[in-house]
Amino acid sequence: SQKIEQNSEALNIQEGKTATLTCNYTNYSPAYLQWYRQDPGRGPVFLLLIRENEKEKRKERLKVTFDTTLKQSLFHITASQPADSATYLCALHEGGFKTIFGAGTRLFVKA
Amino acid sequence: DTAVSQTPKYLVTQMGNDKSIKCEQNLGHDTMYWYKQDSKKFLKIMFSYNNKELIINETVPNRFSPKSPDKAHLNLHINSLELGDSAVYFCASSQDGAGGALNIQYFGAGTRLSVL
Numbered sequence: 001s002q003k004i005e006q007n008s009e010a011l012n013i014q015e016g017k018t019a020t021l022t023c024n025y026t027n028y029s030p031a032y033l034q035w036y037r038q039d040p041g042r043g044p045v046f047l048l049l050i051r052e053n054e055k056e057k058r059k060e061r062l063k064v065t066f067d068t069t070l071k072q073s074l075f076h077i078t079a080s081q082p083a084d085s086a087t088y089l090c091a092l093h094e095g096g097f098k099t100i101f102g103a104g105t106r107l108f109v110k111a
Numbered sequence: 112d113t114a115v116s117q118t119p120k121y122l123v124t125q126m127g128n129d130k131s132i133k134c135e136q137n138l139g140h141d142t143m144y145w146y147k148q149d150s151k152k153f154l155k156i157m158f159s160y161n162n163k164e165l166i167i168n169e170t171v172p173n174r175f176s177p178k179s180p181d182k183a184h185l186n187l188h189i190n191s192l193e194l195g196d197s198a199v200y201f202c203a204s205s206q207d208g209a210g211g212a213l214n215i216q217y218f219g220a221g222t223r224l225s226v227l
Contacts, residue, residue, distance in 0.1 A: 091216075098208075
């Protein structure tokens with residue numbers, strides 16, 4: 001079955017820099033991929049969705065890429081701010097009514 | 112006005128007890144889910160319902176019994192609680208279970224269950 005791998009180590013960056021988070025999947029390429037943000041003590045919040053025929057998607061300071069050859073999606077936050085500190089989850093729709101989530105990567109942005 | 116609300120937020124109980132978690136969504140969505148997030152923060156699907164009908168049961172012990180009285184509500188009842196049931200349980204909804212934007216999940220704030 002499909003597995004999602006996200007970097008389990010936290011990512012520490014300085015304010016103003018670009019944060020890049022990685023999501024790798026193991027099997028078939030999904031039709032689309034989602035990214036969510038989760039703050040401590042809260043439920044995940046949807047950020048962006050990218051389809052397999054889209055190489056890149058942007059929303060304000062966020063950018064997602066999708067490379068079906070590498071079986072990888074990259075999530076970028078430009079001009080990062082301390083308020084961007086959170087855990088970011090990658091998710092794939094496995095078909096039917098099932099979505100699987102990666103374990104997430106924790107991002108810390110230092111002022 | 113909260114889109115997906117679940118109660119209670121915290122639940123502390125003894126092993127062997129029975130407890131329930133309630134979830135309601137006011138988004139008009141057809142599909143609702145229960146997820147379990149363990150101590151390693153891994154979010155795993157337990158059940159999904161579409162229009163009150165059980166669609167997915169992810170090899171969850173039958174001590175866990177979901178119930179959907181209508182498509183806006185999905186409750187989770189847990190019998191004979193065990194230490195390993197301690198986790199955060201999230202309710203979520205989506206427009207439907209199909210692909211694309213229709214499958215974007217909206218989550219509740221979670222219920223932190225501690226079994227002593």
